[in-house]
Amino acid sequence: MSTRSSSPAPRRASRGGGLFSTPGLVLGMEGLSKTFPGQRALDRVNLAVRRKEVHGLVGANGSGKSTLVKILSGYHGPDADAAPTCVFAGAKVALPLTPGESHRLGMRFVHQDLGLVPSLSISENIGLAAGFPTGVARRIRWRAQLALAREGVRRVGLERSPQTIVERLSPVERVLVAISRVLLDQEGTQLLIMDEPTANLPHSEVERVHAAVREIVGGTGAGVLYVTHRIEELFALCSQITVLRDGKVAALLAAAETDTDTVVAEIVGQRVDQKGAEPGAREGRAGGAVLVTKAISARVCNDVSVELRRGEIAGAAGESASGKSEFGRVLFGLTQPTSGTLLLEGKPVKLAGPAEAMAAGIALIPPDRLRQGSIGELSVRENVTLASLDRSVGGALAWLSIRQEKRDVAAIVRDFDVRPSGTEHRLEMLSGGNRQKVLLGKWWQRKPKVFVLDEPTSGMDVGAKAAVHSALRRAAADGAAVLVLSSDEVELSELCDRVLVFRAGAVIDELAGSRLSRQDILTAYYGNGDTGGKSFQASEDLGTRKEQLS
């Protein structure tokens, strides 16, 4: 990886009375704060977006980007006691907004999930958002609608008939459709807010999105607030850059006057009050390799070679599309690798599915606790024992002693401090943290050699997080090879002995020892633009494969 630039002095955003007098201001917000229980998501944030300007908004996970977007869309209300002021298109606007209001004002959103209806055509999707031209008795004038859609599609550079069903489109084409909807909006767009529209796109296709954004700016004169994780996009597309860190504006930069290193340094912050990094305590714990992957490629993953060791907690950092989840699925037999080998305790294995992976001593707790990990309608006991049914002597028709199950599960419930402590509650009655403790118990009773956890603490409060972490430390101390896939860098830096940094399907860096702070992880993730060539190749493959699939 590239050497870390020395951290420059933090540049303060220009603030004060000048904000609302900015010429051509579309959106001006001052003193915006948002507090969630136990957490300050936004802290006196100022933001100014001008007409015809693409304003980049960057920041690490948890820096407050999505909270800011959600306040604009009317999903959250800001803290009232902070008395924020908001000016939109020349008029003062009272916060909180409602979704209807923000639409009426002229704000349009392209969220990461795009909000398209896959089974409808491009033209119909455009009509749903931008309004259908109607005739007598509110009949849709389909011919006019098609002509309109054709025009919109052409302007965003999409060479498709407007009657194409959205399902058949590639990921980048879907993004373009979402953008064309904004372009055709009859009520007039003042501000377009794009929330990581390129997160799932390969490098080569990002430019198509940028071209469409420029078309919007040129065609409607609207301002654009562009949220992204990709630093290179800021320089390709944006004129102003607001960097959020820990809910505060860390810097307001003009793209023409800054560089990648500066932006990364602002995202990451100063190397001060490092927390959790205790290199001394971490060393010498890891034993021999349990699971080794050699050049594994599968869908998103490209050429991943890693080693998971006995007694060690390894971490995998990266965004949702970085391939770390896919890698976890490969290890559990859910995704078949297209090439490469998997060695378990030195022997090559082929995992045809979860059952084989479980038999081989691998466990996976998937990211979606509610749907993939647990069955809410079944009891705590039934959820836990589900993973041990294959151990019952006598096969599929052996008598299950419910009394014995209760005893076993009660011990697990006690061990993992699940509350409430009963075994017969339906799992859906438990809080997220307790639900996860049950899942830890469910898999830990199998004493897995390799324990993979995908986002094990997302959405949990501090106490529940700590409980999960201590359970994982215990698992490692008992000799398991633990792999934690997480987009929470703080968690990784506090918990892991070693962190693999995933980007665009490849492991671009491996951090260990003293290089394990949150800043180190973020720097490795954001600051490695130069290694992009090879890894982005992988995600281009992904793009074409997705196209073939869909």
Added chain:
Amino acid sequence: MSVEEQGQSPDPSAEAGTGRFSAWMPSGGTTLVILERFGLLLLLFAIIVAFSVALPDSFPTDQTLTAIVSSQPAAIFAAFAVLVPLIAGEFDLSVGFGLGFTSVFFAWLMGNEITFALALLIVVVIGLMIGAVNGWLVVHLGMNSFIATLGSGTILSGLILYFTNGQILSENLPQGLLDATRTEVVGIVLPVFYVVAVGLFMWYVLEHTPLGRRMYATGAGVEAARLTGINTQRLRFFSFVAGSMLWVIAGLINTGRIGAAYPDIGPSFLLPAFAACFLGATAIKPRYFNVWGTVAASILVVVGVTGFQQAGVKEWIEPVFTGMVLLLAVAISVRTSVLRARLHD
């Protein structure tokens, strides 16, 4: 979350050691839980008492009891046939026509002078094949089970017409079948024993074996079940095949009891069967589709219908009562889970 306040016994060993019932009594068994568990039986009892008081001359009599006891086994087997796919998360709407088809096809085979054993073998094999086709459509082609079984059931209804020409088939029915469905042992017709035996077997498999647990898990959370190494595809397929076996039995019992195969017999079994499963899921093992709840609900439906008919209400009461029971059962389960969710949030 208010579960903590419900007085959970903190010592798990005490909980596990409260005796024989601990296996199926929930910990901290309150009157509310008992009421939920046995509410259906209480309701059944109340209905019996009410009709007995209202119709003292006709309702609480041997004839009523005999009529109910002899007519119910086929209906309960039909409910079992619906129950197994339901547990695995699938609807089988072809149960009614499947039952009717078995009935007329068997009678048609007998009318063509085939031996009893051969006819039996043929209807069983054909039944299993129909179940396998249903399972294949749903699991391997990925069709919605509602649509798939509606389609296959409709085809069966056509085959029923083909084999009967709309006539009642009653010729040459084997004495063996009549004996098997009409003989009384200690005053109870044999099919009641079949219900008990198959019910016990199903209860054992569904509630006390890894196979049954995996089926419940598949029905309640197919993705989570798959991610726990369960072959959910195979189980869903299997549930249709097992279900087909059960409606074959139902069809045969019905033919033997009536002594004839009616072309229009099938559909009238479908809705009561679903009503019994859903109402059964509110009792015995609440919120789970379960064997004994289904049996109790099935009896409740027939007792209610019989009572109303004796009170002089015409035939229209049967579908009306059954439909109301189905809606009520589903409403209860929806409402209690909403209420619970509110209580515990």
